[in-house]
Amino acid sequence: MGDSVLTASVLLFDMDGTLVDSTASVERAWGRFAARHGLEATAILAVAHGRPTIEVVAEFAPAGVDVVAETDRIEAEEIDRTDGISEIPGAAALLSGLDRDRWAVVTSATRALTTRRLAAVGIPLPKILVAADDVTKGKPHPQPYMLAAKALGFEAGDAVVFEDAPAGLMSARAAGAATVVVGDYKGDAAEGLPRIADMLAVTVSADDTGLTVTLA
Structure with missing residues (x-):
């Protein structure tokens, strides 16, 4: 062709x-989020790619979780960890x-x-x-x-x-x-x-x- x-x-x-x-950095970040809240990481990763973090957090976070604070935590972790990219x-x-x-x-x-x-x-x-x-x-x-x-x-x-x-x-x-x-x-x-x-x-x-x- x-x-x-x-x-x-x-x-x-x-x-x-x-x-x-x-990919590796993102998967680790969502894995930590899932572990903190007793969620299934694979379900999150299936829909997270290419979407704003705050939207994904809002979709999956259990009731009562501060979505903005959780998003800020994920963001801070990813900024601090550039290994694997x-x-x-x-x-x-x-x-x-x-x-x-x-x-x-x-x-x-x-x-x-x-x-x-x-x-x-x-x-x-x-x-x-x-x-x-x-x-x-x-x-x-x-x-x-x-x-x-x-x-x-x-x-x-x-x-x-x-x-x-x-x-x-x-x-x-x-x-x-x-x-x-x-x-x-x-x-x-x-x-x-x-x-x-x-x-x-x-x-x-x-x-x-x-x-x-x-x-x-």
Whole structure:
């Protein structure tokens, strides 16, 4: 099969699973949360990926638990523990070569956790970051990707989005962006979309008309 070629004005990247492999760290954090409250960690992990932490805590925390305080605890633990996270292959090199006015990171993590994780694996910090703190409706709602595109001066329909999780894929598609699946998720949200294993498969060239994205 030949390469896929997409055109765009801007590129929008999810973080966890797309730029940063934080799976082990996230699983440990939810495991600690589950153990504290007598919950089943596997049930939480089945739906947590790509969603704001506070939404997941609210869904699973037993009655009487302070959802905000519990979310803050999980967040603090993850900021303090960057062991076990790594760059998705090719992410740092790809972003380092892009015009900072032409890309953004759009994540369900908080701003503090995002900057910590990106810095920890050597990925350049974006000029535009839309994090959990910045939205009133998180993924799978389209608001995060719409806000990021607007902050760069474009509409989401002018963007190519790179995402790995169902909530993010649904968000990007609902926003009207061309969407690329990163990794091995094969559920309904990925149906019909181009797919790459990691960022080593992405080449971007720029000219006066915009960006050309080639997926190997």
